[in-house]
Amino acid sequence: MDNAAKDLVIVILTGLSGSGKSTALRVFEDLGFFCVDGLPVSLVPKLMNLFDDKGGQRYKGLALGMDVRQADLDTDWGATLAHIKVKDVAPQILFFEADTGEIIRRYATTRRPHPLESDQRGLEQAVLEERERMRPLREAADMVLDTTHFTIHDLRRKLQEKWASIRPTAGTLKVHVMSFGFKYGPPSEADMVFDLRFLPNPYFNKDLREHTGKEAAVRDYVLAEDPGREFIRRLNEFLLYLLPLYAKEGRFRLTLAFGCTGGRHRSVAVAESVFDTLSKAGYNISLEHRHIERG
Template sequence: MDDIRLVIITGMSGAGKTQVIREMEDLGYFCVDNLPPTFIPKFAELCSQSAGRVSKVALVIDTRGREFFDTLIQVLEDMEKQGIMYEMLFLEAADETIIRRYKESRRRHPMAPHGRISEGIARERERLDRVRGRATHIIDTSGLKIAKLKEKIVGLFASEREFERMNITVVSFGFKYGIPLDADMVFDVRFLPNPFYVESLRRKSGAAAEVGEYIWKWPITQQFMEKLGGLVDFLVPNYIKEGKSQLIIAIGCTGGLHRSVFVAGRIYEGLRDKGYKVNLEHRDIKHNDVEEHPGRC
């Protein structure tokens, strides 16, 4: 089962397992929450028989499993004898942090459903002591912001290839039809010279060579593209480092036919040439009467 990366997530209740499992899902892991330990070997075997469709698995195993949880140590020892490789991430936090989180969520602690939270924490620490000793990675989430936790998870469990290949979409649009609701960054290029006022270019899109030549010939376009390209080159790696899995860059002009299409195409080409996984969409060309299909810039 060497082709399966199996991560077992456990630790203190209120230490952030729910947030971690969300991040693992974003990294492409098949995630199962609150799985009884006895099912781990069989589940790993099923994944190994998936013909590569499931190659990364994250399982949350914690004290919510009650008496089932007590079998975890024995299951791990059996897995090691069988040669089933795994990693274990143990999450912990200070007592005061866990108490505050439970007070804010108004939930009951699983180890003290009818008692004080502090009593439940003490019982759980004792019960988890041996499990913690087997952890591959330990993260203390006390005072840790979500963005920092995400950065740690990405650093531990994202392969280099995944880390460098966030999904990016560059979309052109027309402001008259509204800004894309899912855009992370929006750039307004209505200040650039407009081919609409050139009769021979009016019904051609920004993907047409002659329209691109017209827009590009102006010094303001060249200056803007240099600055915009530099900004995108700076932001994208930092978004990846932060753990973002999808980025939408929206370029808008008045009608979404000329300037936004041209600029979006240039940004797309720049990102593609740097090896990023990037898609190009021209959202509003369909609203315009054009002489030819815009194709891909």
């Protein structure tokens, strides 16, 4: 096996139904893993072979969700795990569990049937049987997470603490920066909207009117002197303070929208400046000028 394959990160998520495995799998998807839920155990080696160098470059690793819905989990688990380790790949096994009473409460809330529940077996009996069947996997796990007292945000933070570090960026937070024009309406997907119509407006300068905030002359007109200069300094300082707090809370995506009248000059200049600052700070960031042509 080549070095790229040896470096492949494989995380196997298993445990009791209703203990948070599916939620955890979505966290790994957000972290940049290729995720598969419900994969038969016997197909794991085949999936690894398909996950070639190209896939390894695109994704941070494989995250596989397995539970009692897979009929071969009990019988093929040991042989499959041994087969994986022969390939010089050491999967990390996460086992999720919770108190029986809490699992029953969660199923009562969602009104979904437990995988082992039947006409002859009630919910509590199903949970107890699953706990017994999954005991060998729990004993083999690298990490056991008891989610009895976890919120969704607690679970996200716990997983990010361990696995977010393999991302090439400073944190797990994805920041989307956009400019827009109020005359066309603010973007509905924005988490924060900044009204920049207090800044000097290049529209009223005939030499700048046909240009955009992407050009140095317009940016200087808006931001080189106060109030623009002091505003952008305080804004960038504020964002560099705020974004780590959102990331620590488990927030994955944040959209910052900067608006002026037409979405061509002031909003574009500020969005470009913020994009440059956050990019240099190592954030996973994207930029959109929604109304630059219309403005």
